[in-house]
Amino acid sequence: MVSLAASETDERLQRARAAIADVSDPEIPVLTLGDLGVIRDIGLEEGGIIEVTITPTYSGCPAMKVMEFDLATALAKAGFAEARIRTALAPAWTTDWMSEAGKEKLRAYGIAPPAGKASRRALFGAETALTCPRCGSGKTTKISEFGSTACKAQWRCDACLEPFDAFKCI
Numbered sequence: 001m002v003s004l005a006a007s008e009t010d011e012r013l014q015r016a017r018a019a020i021a022d023v024s025d026p027e028i029p030v031l032t033l034g035d036l037g038v039i040r041d042i043g044l045e046e047g048g049i050i051e052v053t054i055t056p057t058y059s060g061c062p063a064m065k066v067m068e069f070d071l072a073t074a075l076a077k078a079g080f081a082e083a084r085i086r087t088a089l090a091p092a093w094t095t096d097w098m099s100e101a102g103k104e105k106l107r108a109y110g111i112a113p114p115a116g117k118a119s120r121r122a123l124f125g126a127e128t129a130l131t132c133p134r135c136g137s138g139k140t141t142k143i144s145e146f147g148s149t150a151c152k153a154q155w156r157c158d159a160c161l162e163p164f165d166a167f168k169c170i
């Protein structure tokens with residue numbers, strides 16, 4: 001059990017939250033890990049050690065080690081040198097965990113955010129056409145399952161003819 005006074009516990013948790021608030025996704029620097037929905041929990045372990053639980057966007061995501069390192073570094077800078085980063089694989093991350101602010105940032109960055117709900121896609125099986133992040137046209141075609149990173153697919157806009165990355169819906 002945590003032996004600290006309740007107010008001190010809150011204060012430490014708040015400082016830890018603030019410390020990792022700006023840690024960004026290694027592959028999409030405009031997104032914070034919070035925007036992405038990767039950070040599941042921040043808690044205090046025995047002795048007041050901060051433990052952050054993260055869930056990878058998909059298992060085997062090569063960016064995960066970088067995320068862990070960046071989080072640990074941010075926490076160490078804020079005075080939590082002993083912080084632990086724990087990876088939880090269940091429940092599995094879905095694009096539904098991405099915040100609306102995160103989707104907006106993706107669009108502004110030129111990457112089409114995931115459309116709709118993962119559960120709905122699973123139900124209907126079909127992939128809906130994405131909106132072009134550059135011109136806003138709904139006439140888009142998927143070119144390849146593989147974009148600049150494994151987390152993204154490559155699409156092309158049929159209106160402005162620009163190719164763009166799209167965040168894969170999982």
Ligand SMILES: [Zn+2]
Pocket residue numbers: 132133134135136137157158159160161162
């Ligand atoms: Zn376009």
